[in-house]
């Protein structure tokens with residue numbers, strides 16, 4: 001039986017009269033890439049925020065690595081967050097720091113008693129892992145968008161997370177760089193044994209990275225499965241139009 005690392009059951013969240021999540025069910029299995037698709041404003045960010053304890057659900061349960069997130073105190077929540085790597089849409093590097101300093105930052109904040117040698121080794125390993133060893137002394141402004149995205153992912157990986165959350169990993173990148181990032185997402189799961197949730201509007205990214213995908217439609221997940229199961233034989237018009245827009249009307 002597959003091990004579940006995130007388990008969501010009948011989750012609801014409203015803001016005043018706006019019912020955003022209306023009974024969401026979702027499982028993230030250990031080692032898989034799960035793609036979450038949905039229109040702008042469908043509630044993807046709200047779901048992620050509940051997952052990392054920045055918002056609390058109204059009803060239902062959300063367990064991450066066996067912990068019901070809403071029941072954790074702030075110390076337990078911080079400990080859990082260290083196991084979740086969050087790759088933001090903007091790679092959010094510190095512009096005044098070199099690549100090395102950017103990568104050291106999470107170590108300095110979160111890991112006590114590391115020697116300089118240990119720190120250097122961890123930085124060099126993770127940078128090599130994303131194929132950018134040569135950029136170690138460069139400033140973020142000297143890097144391309146794709147390289148900055150890779151460094152952002154490396155900075156998340158340095159704490160060896162069990163779960164990776166990618167928010168629009170290919171947004172704003174050209175098709176070739178998108179493919180490189182998609183390959184990197186797959187490589188990360190294999191080499192770091194992470195389980196990942198990838199939020200995207202990009203169906204090529206979904207197809208290339210997702211073991212399974214799920215589409216958030218009007219507050220619930222409308223369809224879940226492999227790419228071909230969800231899209232290529234979709235009967236739901238809302239899912240069909242998502243597919244047509246990405247692959248036909250470009």
Ligand SMILES: Nc1ncnc2c1ncn2[C@@H]1O[C@H](COP(=O)(O)OP(=O)(O)OP(=O)(O)O)[C@@H](O)[C@H]1O
Pocket residue numbers: 015018020038039040041042043044045046047
């Ligand atoms: N703290 C909040 N207070 C009130 N409304 C909120 C809050 N957070 C989100 N919402 C509303 O919930 C809905 C879902 O927002 P969310 O940010 O989750 O969308 P999304 O699917 O991530 O969209 P996008 O793809 O554009 O990032 C939106 O209508 C938004 O205005």
